[in-house]
Amino acid sequence: MIMPDLRVLVITGAGISAESGIPTFRGKNGYWRNLDPAKLATPEAFEGNPSLVWEWYRERRRIIRAAHPNPAHEAITKLAQTCSDFLLVTQNVDNLHSRAQHGAATIPLEKIVQIHGDIFLTRCSRCDWHYYEAEQDGSELPLCRHCGTMMRPGVVWFGESLDPLQIARVETYLETRGCDVVFVIGTTALFGYIIDWSLRGAEGGGQLIEINPDSTSLSRFATRLVREPAGIALPDLVDEICKGVCSPGNCRPSL
Ligand code: NAD
């Protein structure tokens, strides 16, 4: 059943994939060989030691290939099918959102913005040449077959700009009209644009629901705080919304 006029924005971060076994950057398994991911995921680290950075990304690709979407990813797929208007903005570079099914369906690609890129994309550091390695990785340092420059993972590193085309997709959704519900799930919300999009999405009376075991910089703006792991909390919350219990007008914020 499609809920008419239910406009939803979902913003996710690494925490939603934690229950699938993919470490967050800031969690207890975040460090890799004693190295801080926040320093590895930078242009400077790649310039200084591309082999090391590629090794880290290939290991993460292997973990993600072997992982499965969890009930939180599946609940979001259900939400995408139920709402008349839906956009998912994920900071995750894994592909668990696009693999998560509800029934046999997945979220249509046009309803997902991967704002920090895609870990399975390998792209040239200089020209437009790129390819996907969703199934298997090479082991060499990849060089561009067109210009000979080193290829890099197709993700946005700390200190780099976002892709303007992806920003425009979010802005277009936000400019159309306010959302009834904004979910912010599993992100420390350290980036200004994540806070900005969450608040603007809920402007005009929409609910802002944060799902995160810990508090974040967004918590004080939330109309509802859910301090539980996403895989536990989200399926029930989505059911609540899909049944209309929490449809606009009859849902009181609960803190
Ligand atoms: P983060 O690592 O900074 O924070 C993770 C957040 O998730 C924390 O606030 C934590 O309290 C919360 N969390 C942990 N377990 C949770 C659970 N089971 N349910 C709900 N919340 C839970 O992640 P970030 O804010 O997304 O920022 C880090 C950057 O690194 C982002 O760009 C992110 O996409 C990227 N990253 C991506 C992946 C991935 O693609 N899976 C993994 C690690 C990092």
Ligand code: ZN
């Ligand atoms: Zn090139």
